[in-house]
Amino acid sequence: MRKSILKMYGQQELIEGIRSNDDQILRWLYQSQYPKLEIYILNNNGNVEQAKDIFQEAFVALWKKVKEKGFEPNNGTAITGYLYQIGKNKWLDYLRSAEFRNTIKMETYFDTEEAEEGNYLAEYERQVAIEFQSLRKNCQELLRRFYIEKESMKTLAEFFQWTEATARNNKYRCLQKLREKIKAKIKH
Amino acid sequence: MKTNQHITQEELEILESYLMDRLKPEEKVDLESRLQVDVLLQEKLAEVKGLIGGMEEAVLREKMKGFQEGFSSNPNNGIRGNQRWIRVLAIAASVIILLGVMLWIHVFSETQGQKVFHAYFEQDPGVPTTMSSTDTYAFDRGMVDFKIGNYTSAITLWQPLINKDSPSDTLNYFMGMAHLGLGESSEAILFLERVESLEDSKFQRDAIWYLALAHIKHGDFSSAKRYLVDAEHHRKEELMEIIDAK
Incomplete structure (x- = not known):
């Protein structure tokens, strides 16, 4: 068996890189993790464009979570695992909502008045962006x-x-x- | 969070300085005591925080467009998984046929070095891919491309891994082999030399043989000979005789 080839960034290196918007670390994290989610989405009724959109939303969600200092890695692959999990959940949410849309009119975020304050801030930031x-x-x-x-x-x-x-x-x-x-x- | 209040320039500058950690200690204490009793000021602070966060997000989204470029050349948008692989294999087969025709047309204009290279070059079959480890995922995906002869795609996937100064002999070896597969002997030499210098690498022996071939393709027979002396390949002696006859 040939030996493993990839030097991984440590969890702390990744966290500091995300918090400081380090180009090299953000690029590595994006490019090393995107293919995995793309294959998952392609194998679950999606296409490349959807995979890209979902992954980018997941990437932004992870980036916000880490920047808010609300992320404490509990193992050596916590960050990449979390990113993949957010992406998977977003895709499953999308699939469910697409099925739902056939029978019931979907409500957008701003249609609901019950949004939590944290979600409102996230949506406000998205509008700013x-x-x-x-x-x-x-x-x-x-x-x-x-x-x-x-x-x-x-x-x-x-x-x-x-x-x-x-x-x-x-x-x-x-x-x-x-x-x-x-x-x-x-x-x- | 209300976002329709008037924020004066002075208020903005104090609030943003607070968020950007640029206030003097006494100014910070003063602002924090005001924030405890002033709900309106709390709302304004939340808005400025949202504005800065949103601008950071805008910059990140712009960066992501660049990060995605390596994957965006994928012509299979809109095609589902299994269809996508059939398309990839069809394209790969077409490319191989096209390359064969081009090679046949080109063969008479080849240099002596190129002819010898093509007579002796056999691509490395690659390593098994598990498709399960997060650590090696990008590498494994590139390896799938490598095995079907899509060297450009493999290089695109592997390049970011090289950029982070990975000392990996495997990655350098297959980057070299992908370039060699594309006929880019100069680039191949750069990567293979990194492996050749690693005494404990399992790829060192193969790297030496392919370095000899890369130099032959390049027309540099004396460098090729230096590597052939150390090579352990079963066709080493006959290749040495051919070079000596040049």
Whole structure:
């Protein structure tokens, strides 16, 4: 028997990589785990496009769980196992809902008023993610650099060739624009 | 969570600094004491948290598009599992037939090294795949492609595993063999050399033989000879005679 070939990242390495949005670790986690779920979905009445969508939703769910510090790995494959399990559950939920849809009108998340606060925040974040893409590129760049890359106002001002005061004002305006877009989509 | 309150620029800057851990200790204490009694401020904090979380999610979703690229060239969208494999095998068979025709047309323009290489090169049959271990899943899937001659797909699947500085001799060996299967002898040499230098590797002996063949294909007979001296392959001597006659 030839020996095992893959050096796995440790659970702690993965957790730190996810929390810091480490490109290399996120890429490894995505590309090493996607094929397994794809085969599961292909063998259970799905297609590649659906496999991709389900896996990406599962990946985001895992990423949020780890970032919220609500994930404590209890074995050497806890993270990849959890990711696969979320993906499987999402696919099974989808299959059940598709069957259900034939007889009963499905309710979307925002149709139900009984949503839990945690789910509301997750859905709000999803709306932010969607509307963020519709902002002007300059706004996206400014917000991304400040909130994700954690660049200072001084660095931003130099990059955009603004004063620091202008950079602060523009950041506020861009965020307000984003809030307005979301408010237009979500009814209170 | 209410998301329709007015948030001033000053409030936004304090709340985001709190969430991004940029407040001075005394500012943090002050804000936390205000948060304990101000429900409206709690709502605003929750919204800013949602905004930052959502922007992070947007960036992650953008990144995932890039991560998916290695898999997105799959032409089988919409095809179910068993149909997909039939399609893969049909495509692989077509590719093999096409390659055979191209090889037949090309054979007269081959260099001496290429002719010798094709006469002696036999692809490694690969290793068994269990399709059960999470650890080796990506490798196993690539191995399925490797065994049906879909070397490009195998390389695409294995490349991310190499990128994380895996010291794996198996992975390097089959990356080398996949490149050799594609006729990319320079790339094959890079991977096989990593295995050849590992004394305890079970692939070392095979890597030496294929390194000799890769150099022959490349037209570098003197390098090939250096590897052939150490090779243990049963056709080593006849290949050595052919090289000596060149």
